[in-house]
Amino acid sequence: MPSLIGSYSLLFGLGCSFLIIFFSIKNFKNSNLFDSKILSFSLLQLLFVVISFFGLILSFVISDFSNETVFNHSHTTKPLFYKISGAWGNHEGSLLLWLLVLTLFISIFLLNTKNQLKDYRILTLLFQQVIIIGFFIFIIKTSNPFNYIYPEPKEGLGLNPILQDPALAIHPPILYLGYVGSSIIFSSALAAMTLNWVSKEWAKHIKKWILVSWIFLTLGILLGSIWAYYELGWGGFWFWDPVENVSLMPWIALTTLFHCVLVLEKKPILTSWVIILSITTFTLSMCGTFLVRSGILNSVHTFANDPERGVFILIFLFSLIFLALFIFFFFYKPDNVKINSFFWLSKETAILVNNWFMMYFLSVILIGTIYPIFLDVISSEKISVGPPFYHKLIIPFLIPFLLAMAIGPKLNWIKSDLRNKFYLFSFLIISLILSSLIIINLKIDFLVNTILISSGFYLFFITTRDFFVHKFQNLAQNISHFGFSLFILSVLFNNIFSSEIITNLKVGETFKSKDVIIFFEKVTKKKGQNYETIIGKFNIVDSENIKQTLIPELRIYNQPNIVTSEADIKINLLSDKFMTMNLVQNQNYFNIRYQHKPFMIWIWASVSIISFGGLISLFKKKHEV
Amino acid sequence: MKNIKLILVFIFLCFLNINQSLANEKNLIFKITKNLRCLVCQGQSVHDSDSEFANSLKIVVQKKIDEGMSENEIYEFLKIKFGDWILYDPGLNKKTYILWLLPILLFLIGGAIIIKFFKINKIK
Numbered sequence: 001m002p003s004l005i006g007s008y009s010l011l012f013g014l015g016c017s018f019l020i021i022f023f024s025i026k027n028f029k030n031s032n033l034f035d036s037k038i039l040s041f042s043l044l045q046l047l048f049v050v051i052s053f054f055g056l057i058l059s060f061v062i063s064d065f066s067n068e069t070v071f072n073h074s075h076t077t078k079p080l081f082y083k084i085s086g087a088w089g090n091h092e093g094s095l096l097l098w099l100l101v102l103t104l105f106i107s108i109f110l111l112n113t114k115n116q117l118k119d120y121r122i123l124t125l126l127f128q129q130v131i132i133i134g135f136f137i138f139i140i141k142t143s144n145p146f147n148y149i150y151p152e153p154k155e156g157l158g159l160n161p162i163l164q165d166p167a168l169a170i171h172p173p174i175l176y177l178g179y180v181g182s183s184i185i186f187s188s189a190l191a192a193m194t195l196n197w198v199s200k201e202w203a204k205h206i207k208k209w210i211l212v213s214w215i216f217l218t219l220g221i222l223l224g225s226i227w228a229y230y231e232l233g234w235g236g237f238w239f240w241d242p243v244e245n246v247s248l249m250p251w252i253a254l255t256t257l258f259h260c261v262l263v264l265e266k267k268p269i270l271t272s273w274v275i276i277l278s279i280t281t282f283t284l285s286m287c288g289t290f291l292v293r294s295g296i297l298n299s300v301h302t303f304a305n306d307p308e309r310g311v312f313i314l315i316f317l318f319s320l321i322f323l324a325l326f327i328f329f330f331f332y333k334p335d336n337v338k339i340n341s342f343f344w345l346s347k348e349t350a351i352l353v354n355n356w357f358m359m360y361f362l363s364v365i366l367i368g369t370i371y372p373i374f375l376d377v378i379s380s381e382k383i384s385v386g387p388p389f390y391h392k393l394i395i396p397f398l399i400p401f402l403l404a405m406a407i408g409p410k411l412n413w414i415k416s417d418l419r420n421k422f423y424l425f426s427f428l429i430i431s432l433i434l435s436s437l438i439i440i441n442l443k444i445d446f447l448v449n450t451i452l453i454s455s456g457f458y459l460f461f462i463t464t465r466d467f468f469v470h471k472f473q474n475l476a477q478n479i480s481h482f483g484f485s486l487f488i489l490s491v492l493f494n495n496i497f498s499s500e501i502i503t504n505l506k507v508g509e510t511f512k513s514k515d516v517i518i519f520f521e522k523v524t525k526k527k528g529q530n531y532e533t534i535i536g537k538f539n540i541v542d543s544e545n546i547k548q549t550l551i552p553e554l555r556i557y558n559q560p561n562i563v564t565s566e567a568d569i570k571i572n573l574l575s576d577k578f579m580t581m582n583l584v585q586n587q588n589y590f591n592i593r594y595q596h597k598p599f600m601i602w603i604w605a606s607v608s609i610i611s612f613g614g615l616i617s618l619f620k621k622k623h624e625v
Numbered sequence: 626m627k628n629i630k631l632i633l634v635f636i637f638l639c640f641l642n643i644n645q646s647l648a649n650e651k652n653l654i655f656k657i658t659k660n661l662r663c664l665v666c667q668g669q670s671v672h673d674s675d676s677e678f679a680n681s682l683k684i685v686v687q688k689k690i691d692e693g694m695s696e697n698e699i700y701e702f703l704k705i706k707f708g709d710w711i712l713y714d715p716g717l718n719k720k721t722y723i724l725w726l727l728p729i730l731l732f733l734i735g736g737a738i739i740i741k742f743f744k745i746n747k748i749k
Contacts, residue, residue, distance in 0.1 A: 234673035241668045344743060352739050360732040371724045381720060384662050386670075386713025393728055500655065565675075582675045591675060 003067045006055025007146035009048040013103070014136040016045035017129050024122045024129075034118045038125065039110050045132075046103045053100050056145050057087045065156050068147035069093060075158035075559045077530040085169030086159045091309075092145035094172055098289070099135045101173075101180040102128070109184055109209075116205065123191035124184070130323070131183055134316045142309045158559035161531070167227040175220030175247060179285040181213025182250060185257070186282035189275050190324060193332040198271045203264035206278075210261060211618045214254045218611040221247050226604060233565045233580040235500070235595040237603065240390045245369045246288035249362060253281040256358040259351050266413060269348070271334050273355075279324045286317045291369070346415050350408030357401045364393045395448060402455035402488065403428075406462040409477055423465070431457035442496075453492055459485035476620060480613025487606035490599040497598045506589045517541040518594060531557040533566075536581045536590065550579040550594075576600040657686050657699055660713045670713065 020041045027035040056069070060083045065071045073090045074083055082089075088097045106128045113121050139145070162168075185206060192202045224247065225237040238244060257277040264274050290313040368385045376382055407424060435453035463482035466474070501518070503511050511518040519539040526533050534554040541547050553566040563583065570577040575598040582591040658672035658679075665678045672683075689699045703711055715721045 232669075232673075234669070236673065239668065239670075243668075352742070356732075356735045356739060359735055360728060363731045364728040367724060367727055371721075375720065379720075382708065382710040383715045383720065384710055384713050385715055385724065386660070386662070388660060388714035389724075393725070397732075585677070 001064075002055040002058035002062070003064060003070075003146045003148075006052040006059070007144070009051040009055065010136070010140060010144075010146070013045050013048035013052065013099075014133065014140070016041050016048060017133045017136065020045065021126065021129055024126050028119060028122045028126075032118065034114075034121060038122070042103075042107050042110055042125070046107045049096075049100050049103045053087075053096055056093055056096060057084055059146075060084060060087045063156065065154070066149055066152040067145075068149050069145045071149055071153055071156045073159050074156040075530065076155060077558060078159060078164070079529050081166075081169065082159060082164045086163075088172050089159060089163045089168070092139070092143045094176075095135065095139050095143055096145055097173060097176055098180060099132070099139060101176050102132050102135060102183060105180055105184050106132070106187075109188075113205070117195070117197070119195055120188075120191050120197060123194055124187045127187035127190045127323075128183065131187070131320070134320075138309075138312055138316065142312055155559070158530075158557070160560065161555065161557040161562050161564045162231055165227060165231050167223050168231070171220060171223040171227060174216055174223060178213045178215075178217025178220050178254075179250065179288065181209060181216060182254065182282045182285045184209050185213065185278045186320075186324070189278035190327050193275055193327050196331075196333055198264075198275060198332075198334070199268060200265055203261045203274070207258070207261050207265065208618060210254060210258050211614050214251075214258060215611045215614040215618070217247070217251050217254060218607065218614070221251060222604065222607045222611075225607075229600070230567050230569055233567050233593075235498075235567075235578045235580075235593075235597060237600075240368070240385075240387045242369050243292055245365050246284075246291050249365055249369075250281050250284040250288065252358055252362045252365070253277060253284055256355050256362075257281055259354050259358075263348055263351050272332075275328065275332070279321070279328075283317065283321055286313070286320070290314060290317060345411060347408065347411045347413045350404060350411055353404045354401075354408065357397060357404070360397060361394060364390065368393075395452065398488065399448075399451055399455045402452075402459045402485070405481055405484065406455075406459040409474060409481065410462075424462070427461045427465070428454075428458055431455070431461060449492070449496065453489070456485055456488040456492060460489060476613045476617035478613075479616060480610050483606045483609030483613060486602060486609065490602035490606055494597060494599045494603060497596075499596045501592075501594045503592050503594075504584065504587075504589045505592050509589075511592070515543045515596075516594070518592065520590075520592070528555070530559065531555045538579060538592075540577065540579075540594070542577075542596075548577065550577065552579045552581045554581060554583060571601055573601065574598060653690055653696065654683070654687055657690075657696055658683055660700075661686075661703065662711050662713055664707065664711060 020038055023035055023038050023041065027038060056067075058064075059067045059070050060074050061080065063070065063074060063076050063083070065074075069090060069092045073086050073093075078086065087093045106125060109128075110121065110125065188202075188206055188209070189198075192198045192206075221244075224244070228239070228244075229235065229237040257274065260270055260274050260277060263270050290310065368389055372383050372385050410421065410424065431454045434457055435450050438453065439450045459481065463478050463485060466478045467482070470478070499515065501511070501513065501516065503518075505511060505518070505520045507520055507523055509520050511520075517540070519541075521537040521539055523537070524535050526535060533556070535551050536553070538550045538552070539547065540550060548570055550568045550570060552568040555564045555566055556562075557564065565580045565582050567578055567580045569579075575596060578595040578597055580593045582593075584591050655672060659670050661671040661682065663669045663671045663674040663676060663679045663682075665676050666674045669679075671679045671686075686699060689702065694702070700712060700714075709715065709720075715724060717725050
């Protein structure tokens with residue numbers, strides 16, 4: 001029954017789209033006032049999508065297996081929480097979530113822009129409706145979450161156990177808020193172009209939307225990484241996997257766009273570039289959906305393969321890009337009357353440099369992600385592009401990037417000089433000395449590391465100084481940049497100082513090395529709601545004589561029948577201890593993997609700090625100087 | 626400034642405490658297997674995987690190290706056996722010129738655009 005309601009309200013929702021378009025066009029031509037009918041229909045559409053979404057959740061909760069999606073992804077013994085999160089843990093449901101966020105955002109947009117130009121609001125709504133209709137048709141035609149199965153099966157197939165996890169339950173909604181937020185930026189940029197309103201006022205207004213999507217995208221990526229860290233049992237948090245890259249690319253584009261909009265807010269330069277970035281950001285979000293959903297990518301996260309869907313998204317994506325380019329070339333007339341020239345040493349230049357590097361990072365990731373597909377298609381040769389490629393191309397460029405990030409915000413708009421800025425230089429020396437000391441002391445002979453750590457420290461010191469000297473001035477920017485320096489430093493030290501032991505142990509055996517003693521005390525068996533678990537108990541004594549007990553688990557899920565390895569992590573301010581155990585076939589010993597991972601918590605904290613900076617900026621009344 | 630000095634000292638002390646266990650030879654097998662794709666898994670390296678394929682490959686790599694093969698020789702050996710697909714590091718060869726050089730080219734073009742931007746501004 002909930003499925004039936006959900007299914008029909010999807011159709012009604014689509015119907016609303018046509019009504020909205022009809023009234024919008026009528027209103028656009030005839031009146032000077034915004035027709036309140038349009039807003040009502042938008043809210044009605046949102047209501048229908050919400051009903052449809054709750055219909056799906058309800059089907060999951062009551063385990064209605066006559067619904068194909070529920071049958072494929074749920075099971076009666078699954079805990080309630082994962083029944084609910086299972087609703088968007090699959091292809092069909094996640095698209096419905098996309099649609100929900102799309103309609104939600106456009107409603108908020110309409111409610112929030114009462115003071116803006118009528119034509120601008122209507123045009124943004126129209127462009128957004130084009131996207132919404134595309135998604136409606138996509139869902140109804142190729143991935144309807146409410147398909148019937150007759151006769152009704154008694155039991156479902158269950159949800160992949162690695163997806164039965166709290167972090168992964170909220171990861172997709174948060175990430176989608178970021179992805180879909182970029183659709184508003186896209187529609188709004190098209191509307192502003194058509195009306196030739198790409199101005200300071202527009203920049204000020206769209207900056208909020210950019211920030212909202214940016215914060216959600218940052219948090220979404222963070223949650224995904226945390227999940228990968230503890231659930232996949234390998235102790236890493238980023239593997240440059242195509243699906244991870246696909247979420248990082250819109251993030252980079254958004255970050256670049258945000259910095260650009262800061263310039264546009266001050267004076268009308270870089271207008272075309274801002275427009276191009278707005279379009280790029282949304283295109284990359286859509287590409288993300290396409291690459292993941294079409295099954296082209298070979299990845300852990302891919303859980304739907306269907307060429308028909310891929311073709312649909314591809315056609316849809318190209319029509320949107322075509323629409324954007326059409327407007328860009330035929331409607332948009334940037335007035336290049338007054339180009340305010342600025343001196344080479346100025347904040348504008350610093351932002352240009354930021355854009356330059358960001359675009360480079362983006363191109364590395366983009367090319368690294370799609371080149372293997374491209375090569376496979378034209379020459380059917382398969383190559384892998386993995387972490388070494390990205391590290392080699394990105395790390396050296398991070399050095400000047402970090403330096404620019406420290407110095408840039410210190411410069412004035414239009415023209416600036418470096419008098420009274422002696423500390424900029426002295427801090428550089430301090431950072432260099434400090435990192436050389438660390439490197440020499442710990443005997444790591446790697447030149448790039450030294451320089452990279454120095455530049456990380458440099459940014460760290462400069463931003464820390466600002467907290468004391470400038471207090472609340474430019475606080476948001478300073479927090480984010482500080483977070484980034486902390487992030488780079490934690491990742492670096494984590495990389496350099498991580499250590500790992502892999503060994504086979506039987507119950508009662510002890511492993512000894514000069515750093516650590518691992519004693520395998522016992523195993524116990526327990527029963528969870530939809531799995532059985534084998535819990536190992538390990539006593540660990542590290543080199544500082546600190547004793548700790550780690551209890552990694554092996555879970556055997558009933559449906560689908562999959563064994564997962566649950567890591568046990570002891571989190572500490574300075575380092576994490578991470579342990580997993582695995583069955584070895586036909587053997588009475590377990591494969592034990594023990595990792596010492598310094599600064600893990602600092603990586604998570606620093607990313608939170610980065611997005612917190614965004615949050616401050618969002619709620620600040622006065623804009624940055 | 627005083628605060629910063631304190632923080633400096635603090636951070637430095639923190640680092641002195643980290644016990645490091647970086648014996649290069651021991652980590653060679655980790656380093657190599659991290660650069661190999663587990664062919665039966667989805668998006669995992671041989672090092673991170675516990676599949677039978679990964680485990681047998683770890684043994685093979687260890688054997689080759691014991692035989693005295695260098696890192697690159699082991700990669701070459703595996704490349705002949707399993708194809709380029711197994712290596713996460715696509716070396717620079719005629720198949721990957723575009724992959725490696727296009728981003729750098731774009732970077733240079735970006736720089737050129739910025740410089741040009743200033744020249745135009747100067748004239749006006």
